[in-house]
Amino acid sequence: MKPRVIVTRRWPAKVERILVERFDAVLNEDDVPLTAAELATAFQTYDAILPTVSDRLPASVFPSDRCRTRLLANFGVGFSHIDVAAARERGIAVTNTPGVLTDCTADIAMSLLLSVARRAGEGERQLRAGAWKGWCPTHLIGTKVSGKKLGIIGMGRIGKAMARRAHFGFGMDVVFYNRSKVDDDETLSMSARQLPSIEAVLAESDFVSLHCPGGAENKHLIDEARLSIMKPSAFLINTARGDVVDETALIRALDRGTIAGAGLDVYAEEPAVPRGLLEQENVVLLPHLGSATAETREAMGMKALDNLIAFFEGKSAPDRVV
Incomplete structure (x- = not known):
């Protein structure tokens, strides 16, 4: 049988x-x-x-x-x-x-980072709505990515793949937090620095990309207190699990200008997405496409x-x- x-x-x-x-x-x-x-x-x-x-x-x-x-x-x-x-x-x-799924998930994380930094979602919505009036020097000014600092939470397979793309593709400096010591040739080749705490990574980074497991241990790992540590010019990227981020705290942080924006591929109660995120222009939202090739x-x-x-x-x- x-x-x-x-x-x-x-x-x-x-x-x-x-x-x-x-x-x-x-x-x-x-x-x-x-x-x-x-x-x-x-x-x-x-x-x-x-x-x-x-x-x-x-x-x-x-x-x-x-x-x-x-x-x-x-x-x-x-x-x-x-x-x-x-x-x-x-x-x-x-x-x-x-x-x-390592490479494809890292590709989506990089796509979100680029899209939110360069306001690509806003631009496409404006163009499709017929609201674009043509080029001008002050239209949809975004944030430069090349040469900025990327902070990674969780330096496993996907975290390292994201770091490679950022460092070798865009000349970004990489700092990271990982529960265990990471000291291998790949990490050294990127001159990536391991910091002692999540808070230290959040405080230094222009972009923060989450690559840690979900579940009870990491539920709301990124909460209101930790969001408040980030630079007002910084962006949060999440392709890990939705429950890693306190979505209510994230919406508050976006409303108050605590951070500059976010790129999300995962949500706490999928397929439901909080209205407070849907209404944010400075958030790029994808329907869990990380491995979708x-x-x-x-x-x-x-x-x-x-x-x-x-x-x-x-x-x-x-x-x-x-």
């Missing part, structure tokens, strides 16, 4: 074809997110659940008994939407898909598939986190 698995959202067609060949796979043809009740039922019905970041899996959806599921093969590197303690208590393995999404699916196959063949899943 093939293991029975459920795919909670549509995946790239190539990956879905292999899933159907190798497993008794149920696909989500309509691509409608499963409800909490449907997810709870899935634990009792399937040997593996293949969730995405859009599937909230708190402890309440894990069954207290009759749990059939043995593996959560997550489509994505982040797994803060999964209560890993609840999974561990029930002997359910959890895997993720690290590495393959054909190459990366397919690679993520294949990585999840590798974990699934290895697990049910009794081998060590290459990207097991629980």
